[in-house]
Amino acid sequence: MRIALGQLASGTDTAANLRAIDAFAGRAAAAGAALVAFPEYASYEKKKIDATFPAAAQPLDGEVGAELSRIAARHRVALVAGVVESSPDPARAYNTLAAFGADGGLLAAYRKIHLFDAQGFQESAFVAPAPSTDPVTFDVGGLRFGLLTCYDLRFPEQAQALSDAGSQVLLACSSWVPGELKTNQWRTLLAARAIENSLYVAGVSQAPPVSVGNSLLAGPMGEVVAELGLDPGVLTADVSPDSMAEVRRHFPVHRQRRLR
Template identity: 30%
Template sequence: MKIATAQLDAGVTHLDRRRSEIASAVTEAASLGCSLVVLPELALSGYGAGTLISKNAQELSGADVTWLKALSAQTGCGIVCGLALKREGQVYNTALFTAPDGTVIAYDKIHLYGDYEQTLFKRGAASPPVFTFGGLTFGLLVCFDVEFPERVRGLALRGADAVLVPTALPKSDGGAFIAQSVIPVRAFENQVFIAYANHCGKDAMFCYQGQSSIAAPDGQRLAQAPATDPALLAAELDPGAYAACRQQNPYLEEVRLCFDRSA
């Protein structure tokens, strides 16, 4: 399967313009033969929109999700998009998967980063989902989640071939290390693909690291975006191509063996 990650310009803050940028990225990915596109964290509202994020948050039946479902059906692409969702009066930082057939899967971010997110959102309570699409098995995380080894390991042990991660990684020395080193290490140590979609540029509150990527089970980057500019990355995910790597580095098999012995 061919997938894409879309790195978006955080300076585009108007909703209609953000929708236009998203639609253009998904349409271009479809034209390249991609079956799935990963967009950044809070891609519809913008990450740095502050209290407007929670004020404008909608329910699963709202206009934002309806629009994403229509875009998925129109382009034939599965879409993973970060947005704020409201349920029972609480607002969550959510990664939403929409498929062309109307399937919707939502994951609420568990690890909220700093006072900014903890003020705006309620922490997710459910485990990250694993689902099948186009013959591969995928897991969902959001930004800070992927920096916890156990989150990716948990998805890998549940059968994920790839982990899809909308993010809003800020620009810093630590951000550069996460983008350049942590993401490929997470892919290698779990023998999975990781698609990591970030913002670039800046909004009213934050500057972003860019450097979105698609990492392979051998730790190599199949595609890498620059630090400063919007980009659409595309790569082929073929788990069978990494059988030798998995045999050489049987981390998951060893973990399963240890679990079996301790049961």
């Protein structure tokens, strides 16, 4: 199956962000992708999370969700994008990944579990953590995709739970905050989660200056299958269940694990 990663430079103009998503989804579909993933906070982003995020929040069936659904259906491609979702607390939103099928139907919604209270940031001041820590997956074209967001990459047990739930591709939709060695950590953690679980990990990030760019697809041996640089753009690459099965035949860690 061919998948695509749409590396954006989202800002506070939600309408402009949606137009960029539409254009990139069209490019992904034209390249033969069955699914295109966009970064965390694809619909609304700025360098520091503040009170404007819950102010911009909408329910998943609001205008932003409806437009993402239309984009997926228009291009006949499954689509995953980070949105700011309303929560029961008006002062805090959910940081949500919404997945839509090629028919526009909602396939899954993942609310970020591990909030970025690190590196001088306090995401939890304006964002509520997911009420559930259950793994969130969905199926497209016979493959199972697992969802995680940015800081979640630093918690290997979450990727393992998604793998145990049958995921063959993890979509790590991110706005990876820049800093010392952060690009190196981004690439290393994507590869590590792939190697640990013998699956594909697709890391799609916002472009600089908000984030580090370098969206990439890591294969089940940790190899970089394809990678973007710093500019916004669309990456397409193929994922192979047969390759994943071959790696698991050589390294049967799923059967050998003793710690539960």
